[in-house]
Amino acid sequence: MDMYRTADDRWIVLVLVFVNEDQQVPLFLKAISHPEAAENPRYADTPSRRARAAEIVTLLDRTFATRSLAEWREVLDAAGLTYGVVQTLKKCAQDPQFLANRVFVPIDDGSDDPHLTVDSPVRLDQEQKVRPGPPPTWANTPSPCSATSASTPPESRSCARPKQSAEAATRQRDGRRETPS
Known part of the structure; x- marks a missing residue:
């Protein structure tokens, strides 16, 4: 071939x-x-x-x-x-067989025309598979680090990813938006 x-x-x-x-x-x-x-x-x-x-x-x-x-x-x-x-990636994402086999799945982002992503092949017994969602909010926020040279080692940079509490990170990972009382 x-x-x-x-x-x-x-x-x-x-x-x-x-x-x-x-x-x-x-x-x-x-x-x-x-x-x-x-x-x-x-x-x-x-x-x-x-x-x-x-x-x-x-x-x-x-x-x-x-x-x-x-x-x-x-x-x-x-x-x-x-x-x-x-096939091109665009054609693959429209392929009826790929869609029927859930190779590509929509990202649950609330939009009228959701973007597709490759579905995770991992399945765990007795666990419901979580639908893909948008990235964490900090990933959508411009960072002052973005102007830093890629050649600068991370430990030398003057800025870092915003810190979250463990509870906030767990809520975000699980897709829960409520705040603790």
Whole structure:
């Protein structure tokens, strides 16, 4: 299985499983507009192609970079070749199978159009899974430390994260907003 970048910066995954490799590789090479490679005696049989695998990968890298994903889909589909497409993160977040399996779940932030996050794979017996929520409030507050150089070691910085009582931290972690009386 090999991946090749297309002209529009997408990726195609080739799964070339040839039942009769010596007959099918030339058909593949012709389909991707390289009949000269199909006729090259250096690529005539399986042992020759394996010995020159790096050359072939370079040829395929250059070839797939010449057309968009849509164009390559047409070519590969017309030739009846097996391939896959590496999805973008946005497409993954809209994938019906990922959503049905709760790979991506909404952040419980009260918005009309909630953001998605990757669901935690951790499950504990006899514990109800907590829905993802917004980050703690201190993470949303600009810090005077933000202007500090990243190369300054934390122990040398003149500012620190606001301190919370243990009780306040527990309330925040558990999603409770009430204050103690």
